[in-house]
Amino acid sequence: MEFKSRDFSDAARVLKIRGLKVGLAGRPEAAPVIDGIDLDIRAGETHCLVGESGSGKSVTSLAIMGLLPRGALEVRGGSIDLEGVEITQASAAEMRGLRAMRLSMIFQEPMTALNPVLRVGEQIEEVLNMHTDLSAADARQRTLDIMEQVHLPDVERIYRAFPHQLSGGQRQRIMIAMALVLDPHLLIADEPTTALDVTTQLQILKLIAELQARKGTALLFITHDMGVVAEIADTVSVMQNGRIVERAPIHELLTAPKEDYTRKLLTAVPTLAPRAARPDARGGDVLKVADLEMVYGGGGVLRRGGGVTAASEVSFAIGPGRTLGIVGESGSGKSTVARCIMRLIDPTGGAVHVAGTEISRLPRRSLRPHRKHLQIVFQDPYRSLNPRWTVARSLCEGPINFGTPRAEALAHAAELMEIVGLPRDALRRYPHQFSGGQRQRIAIARAVAMKPDLLVADEAVSALDVSVQAQVLDLLDDVQAKFGIAMLFITHDLRVAAQICDEVLVMQKGRVVEHGPAANVLSDPHHAYTRTLIEAAPGRHWDFANFRALDTAPAPGPKGETA
Structure with missing residues (x-):
């Protein structure tokens, strides 16, 4: 298929970076964090900077904004020219004048x-x-x-x-x-849609493109999501270990990538093609939810009205070794259902059976013996792991609390570290000494240490870059196969759900609107809301692994143009 490429050769150059080097402050002998990169962005152009976590994308943006943390990072060489102004030589007062007026930035986490x-x-x-x-x-x-x-x-x-x-x-x-x-003449957007659900993400991407087209703003868009890149980019620069290893127009990069690293990023992008169906395991259901309801703020002498219904009439079951995914927009009730099942909140109606026991009405003091049957992996492992505890202590805490001898718990923790792909001697380290993907592996090991019947993964891979995400999904699959654990997988990304789920349940405004085998729900959705979610998935028209546009839909060109 042919693309309508946009030509910016005659547009004014807004940003010119040459030989930029950034290193650790006060440590000239240390390897540079940014190692001699060149970058050009012209008026109206969307230039995507992509790469894994730690590749130097965000450091590049902070250098352009003049926001490198003092005492931690410093510019060692090169130039950053913003419409004739040399950023590396600008004073603090000059940078304050430039920010918002000529360059501005959207950060990843608005909260x-x-x-x-x-x-x-x-x-x-x-x-x-x-x-x-x-x-x-x-x-x-x-x-x-x-x-x-x-x-x-x-x-x-x-x-x-x-x-x-x-x-x-x-x-x-x-x-x-x-x-x-x-x-501003230059807008930098640093992962502005990473934590958003697919429909909100699509709205934000369209909004940025609309405002950019109206004002002629140059856009530097930083992301690890190649699906988003396929939707919005004119030009792409790929970063690895502080260097730009490949630069090309979007259609050339997607169809004929030259570098192995670029091909690795593209092939790691999950597709909407569902995984092969696994046979139903024998035995009773590990989790059975019947007519679950959660109403916030309802009832009580001082409360007026019926409250806010976050979940209503939610029913499903999961057998041993099976994965059910709950998908939907933010506010659809996904996480509320997960918290009710974990008894982090008390449901206002319905029943939750875990390993044959109805736990939704058990008093808190009676829940403790049942906690070992269900464990949860949260979205942000750094916040869920105690920063003052070693990995060994985090992994051993649960088993020891349930009567496992310390030596046995420590030996099992060492085995789990190998299972999740980390060295045994890492048990002595602390969470801050690991990358985000490694911390999530530790969180999974901690959950599995309890030998649960049910594992709840609440947006467990949404903040990870695509290659680390693929590794963690493979790890969850391996752990599930090895231990026969049932899994409830909460996600807003249908591409991720397609890779790991046997069944998919779609929620909208607290209610189940569609439920069935993943192959049926994702390939032949019956409900209009499910179709909306699928249509909003970024990069849905691309077969990234084979570097081609799919024949089932028009190939999108830059800014959503079609061939």
């Missing part, structure tokens, strides 16, 4: 980038107050205008809201509004 004690409207106005002489009334109106441009509903209400009162997608729109309120 940590936004001030939790200021209303979001005030935070956008702060940018205007720092860089313009607008009156208070004009600044407020400008703020409301940009909030409307990013398609926020009821802007007067959201103007007065605090960050915690908004959804993830709405918070990200606030970040985009802050970044674009002064029409």
Whole structure:
């Protein structure tokens, strides 16, 4: 298939980087973090910078913004030219003048980038107050205008809201509004859609493209998701170990990658093709959920109304060695169901049977003997692992609490480290001494150490880059096969669900709208909402492993153009 490629050769060059080197501050003998990269971005162009975690993508963006952490990283050489201004030589005052006016940045996690004690409207106005002489009334109106441009509903209400009162997608729109309120010439977006569900992600990508086209902004988009790259990029630079190893127009990179590392990234992208069906295991169900209901805020003398229904009439079962995936947008009730099953919250109705015991109504003090039957792997392993404990202590805590002798628990922990692909001597190390993917392996080992009947994985791979994600999915598959564990897999990524799930259950607004074998749900969905989720999956028209566009749909060109 042919592509409609966009030519930017005549467009003004907004950013020119030559020979940029960044290293550890005060340690000239240490290997550079960024090792002599070159980069050009022109007006209106979307340039994607891709690579695994630790490749140097975010450090590059911080260097451009003049935000390298003092005392930790420093520019050792090279130049960063922003429309004639040399960033590496600019003073702090000059950089403050450039930020927001000529270059701006959207960060990955808006909840940590936004001030939790200021209303979001005030935070956008702060940018205007720092860089313009607008009156208070004009600044407020400008703020409301940009909030409307990013398609926020009821802007007067959201103007007065605090960050915690908004959804993830709405918070990200606030970040985009802050970044674009002064029409910068260069916008840097650092993993702005990684933690968002597929439909919200699609909305954010369309919004960025729409505003970029309207204002002619140059965009440096940093991501590890090659599906997103396929949807939005004009040009792609691939980073590995602080160097750019390949650069090409998007269609050339996807169809004829030259470097082995680029091919590795592409072949690691999960597809929507469901895994081969596994036979039903013999024996009773490990988990059986019947008419589960969870209503927040309902009842009580001081509470008015019927509360908010987060889950209603949810029913399913999982047999030994089988995986059921729950998919849906943020707020659909996925995690609520998982927390009810784990009894992290108490369901308001229905029944939950784990290993033959109904646990939904058991008093808290009576739950302890049943906890070993079900374990959970959370999305962020760094927050779920105690930073002050060694890996050995984290892995041994549960078994010891349930009566396993310390020596036996430690020996089993060493075996588990090998099973999850880590060395035995790593037991003496602490969580901060591991990468994100390694920490998730440790979290899985900790869960498996209890020899559970059921493993709940709540967005366990959503924050990982594609190659590490593929490794963790393979690990979960191996662990499940080895120990016969049933798994409940919560995800917003249908591509991931296709790789690991035997059955898929689709939730919308707290209710199950479709449930069946993964092959049926993902290949022949019956419900309109399921079809919407599938259509929103980035890169769905590409066969990344074979470097070709799929024949089942038009091949998307840059910015969604079709051949």
